[in-house]
Amino acid sequence: MSTQVDDFLERVEAAVGSDAAPAERIACAAAVLHEQAADSDELEPLLPVLSSHFATTDAMPAKARRRAGAFYTPAELVAFMLDHTLDPWMETPARGLPTVLDPACGSGRFLLAAGARLAIAHRQRFGGSESAAWRGIGPKLIGFDSDPLATAWLSGRISALAGGDPEAAIGVHTIDALHDDALPAHSADIIVGNPPFGTPLRRRTDAESLRRRAAVLAGAPIGPYADIASIFLLLAGKSLRSGGRMTLVQPLSVLAARDTQSIRDAVLKDCEPTFGWSTNARIFDAQVHVCAVGFYKRLIGDPAPVRRFGDLPPTEYTPSRRPGIGHSWAALASPACSVPDPPPFEQLGTLGDIAHATADFRDQYYGLLPALVETPDPIPSGVAPVVTTGGLDVAQCLWGERAMRLHKQSWHRPGVTLSSLEPSMQDWAASRLVPKVMLPTQTRILEPVLDIDGQWLPSVPIISVTAAAERLSEVAALLACPLVSLLALHRYLGTARSPSAIKLAARDVLALPAPPHQELWHRAATAFTAATHAGDDASRKASLCESARLMHQAFGLGEEVSESILAWWLQRRH
Numbered sequence: 001m002s003t004q005v006d007d008f009l010e011r012v013e014a015a016v017g018s019d020a021a022p023a024e025r026i027a028c029a030a031a032v033l034h035e036q037a038a039d040s041d042e043l044e045p046l047l048p049v050l051s052s053h054f055a056t057t058d059a060m061p062a063k064a065r066r067r068a069g070a071f072y073t074p075a076e077l078v079a080f081m082l083d084h085t086l087d088p089w090m091e092t093p094a095r096g097l098p099t100v101l102d103p104a105c106g107s108g109r110f111l112l113a114a115g116a117r118l119a120i121a122h123r124q125r126f127g128g129s130e131s132a133a134w135r136g137i138g139p140k141l142i143g144f145d146s147d148p149l150a151t152a153w154l155s156g157r158i159s160a161l162a163g164g165d166p167e168a169a170i171g172v173h174t175i176d177a178l179h180d181d182a183l184p185a186h187s188a189d190i191i192v193g194n195p196p197f198g199t200p201l202r203r204r205t206d207a208e209s210l211r212r213r214a215a216v217l218a219g220a221p222i223g224p225y226a227d228i229a230s231i232f233l234l235l236a237g238k239s240l241r242s243g244g245r246m247t248l249v250q251p252l253s254v255l256a257a258r259d260t261q262s263i264r265d266a267v268l269k270d271c272e273p274t275f276g277w278s279t280n281a282r283i284f285d286a287q288v289h290v291c292a293v294g295f296y297k298r299l300i301g302d303p304a305p306v307r308r309f310g311d312l313p314p315t316e317y318t319p320s321r322r323p324g325i326g327h328s329w330a331a332l333a334s335p336a337c338s339v340p341d342p343p344p345f346e347q348l349g350t351l352g353d354i355a356h357a358t359a360d361f362r363d364q365y366y367g368l369l370p371a372l373v374e375t376p377d378p379i380p381s382g383v384a385p386v387v388t389t390g391g392l393d394v395a396q397c398l399w400g401e402r403a404m405r406l407h408k409q410s411w412h413r414p415g416v417t418l419s420s421l422e423p424s425m426q427d428w429a430a431s432r433l434v435p436k437v438m439l440p441t442q443t444r445i446l447e448p449v450l451d452i453d454g455q456w457l458p459s460v461p462i463i464s465v466t467a468a469a470e471r472l473s474e475v476a477a478l479l480a481c482p483l484v485s486l487l488a489l490h491r492y493l494g495t496a497r498s499p500s501a502i503k504l505a506a507r508d509v510l511a512l513p514a515p516p517h518q519e520l521w522h523r524a525a526t527a528f529t530a531a532t533h534a535g536d537d538a539s540r541k542a543s544l545c546e547s548a549r550l551m552h553q554a555f556g557l558g559e560e561v562s563e564s565i566l567a568w569w570l571q572r573r574h
């Protein structure tokens with residue numbers, strides 16, 4: 001592979017000379033690729049690598065590739081997405097052949113595969129040769145990409161398929177698709193693709209103006225961490241014609257992230273989701289979990305259930321209800337990520353009705369550093385033990401029993417000498433050394449630990465949840481309830497580092513549901529307290545199971561459902 005890249009770079013170098021300006025080198029490389037595309041596919045998978053060599057003179061090629069988000073889509077996923085986007089359009093015989101748009105087309109994997117299907121239909125309708133068919137359908141293929149080498153290759157390919165007619169590739173543009181002249185200025189019947197992923201904050205200097213423009217289209221502000229792929233989704237949704245269909249690959253986080261809620265809502269106002277697809281496998285070189293969501297731009301009609309698929313070749317799961325405005329779309333991908341659908345349950349308010357939750361950030365994390373010590377035994381007065389996420393398990397603090405990592409170091413009994421903290425950190429420590437429930441994030445299930453004496457100092461990213469003393473164990477029992485873990489995982493799917501982890505912000509914790517049956521909740525809390533004081537794993541597990549069953553009854557779950565969620569939770573616990 002690297003020999004082919006080196007050969008190509010040498011060829012360009014030889015043609016333009018080593019002193020050539022970058023623009024001249026790129027133009028030469030584009031011309032070579034345009035010509036080569038007629039004869040061979042060989043360089044196609046290498047295009048992102050080739051382009052990254054031309055991106056800038058100083059950037060590392062691998063970095064340039066990541067910045068451009070250039071990871072092409074495997075053929076099997078392309079075919080699956082077209083089956084559910086292009087084919088339903090083609091199944092209506094009276095319709096003409098559609099215009100197909102890929103807003104970040106790269107080498108045109110979607111457009112060429114769609115073109116092949118359109119060329120067959122064209123020949124069935126009008127007869128003629130294959131190249132005549134490509135001359136007919138070529139102009140219906142619209143591709144945008146900011147990478148001039150990718151577009152050169154694609155237009156070379158389309159022209160070649162059309163018997164060398166450059167007019168067939170008239171729809172391929174080297175352009176920033178987020179620019180005003182591209183999306184939503186162009187419209188199409190079918191939109192398919194895999195736009196670049198990443199936070200616009202890190203990738204673009206014009207992130208702020210981009211977000212403002214997108215916010216106008218969404219009709220609501222867009223969060224600063226909204227993935228750039230979701231902005232493509234929003235703009236592409238506006239480019240889709242009525243009666244048209246769209247499927248875009250997205251990072252899994254777009255389905256549930258708070259910063260993309262206004263984008264999800266804006267898309268839902270115009271479009272009906274038709275299917276969702278995801279996989280636990282990492283199918284791109286990029287280390288991101290992905291999904292694809294299909295849409296139909298509605299004319300009229302009741303929303304149909306949304307089909308759900310996973311993996312490749314795809315498995316189909318039971319459909320889900322259409323997601324509502326203001327909600328996560330995680331249900332579209334949850335079965336593919338091995339997360340069961342939550343059952344219906346009874347609710348009376350939220351945890352926020354009885355509790356407060358606070359998260360700490362980098363100031364507190366770094367603020368601890370100058371005062372960190374290995375704590376002597378017994379703990380001297382003026383030293384507070386520090387607990388990390390790794391030192392917590394459901395109903396159990398393993399401080400002193402399990403080594404913990406803090407500030408890139410392993411500690412057996414990490415603590416801080418309170419008098420060595422900065423004054424503001426001393427105030428912070430005083431506010432944390434109170435009775436509370438400690439809740440780590442990025443865990444497979446919620447793992448609340450009751451700190452009834454207020455003796456532990458939580459380190460980032462543990463959330464501290466406080467409540468009236470008599471209700472603290474109820475808070476812990478609720479957070480340890482398997483149904484609540486399932487709801488949290490489901491609601492915020494894909495927003496943690498791994499799709500199998502739960503990441504909650506303090507306000508998400510407070511939005512968790514509270515059960516209506518107070519007496520059962522109270523008994524569950526007593527069982528959770530027993531788990532906290534258990535002397536061994538077996539009795540801790542027995543008390544936690546008792547607490548879980550009582551919580552499930554408090555939420556109105558039947559026995560069968562309760563047992564199946566408890567089994568799911570127990571299996572995730574280890």
Ligand SMILES: C[S@@+](CC[C@H](N)C(=O)[O-])C[C@H]1O[C@@H](n2cnc3c(N)ncnc32)[C@H](O)[C@@H]1O
Nearest residue numbers: 071072073104105106145146147176177194196
């Ligand atoms: C994930 S690749 C997908 C390419 C192709 N659609 C596929 O699925 O194989 C994303 C593409 O987006 C392009 N890209 C990145 N930023 C862009 C922008 N602002 N406008 C248009 N294309 C962009 C990259 O050059 C890259 O080719």
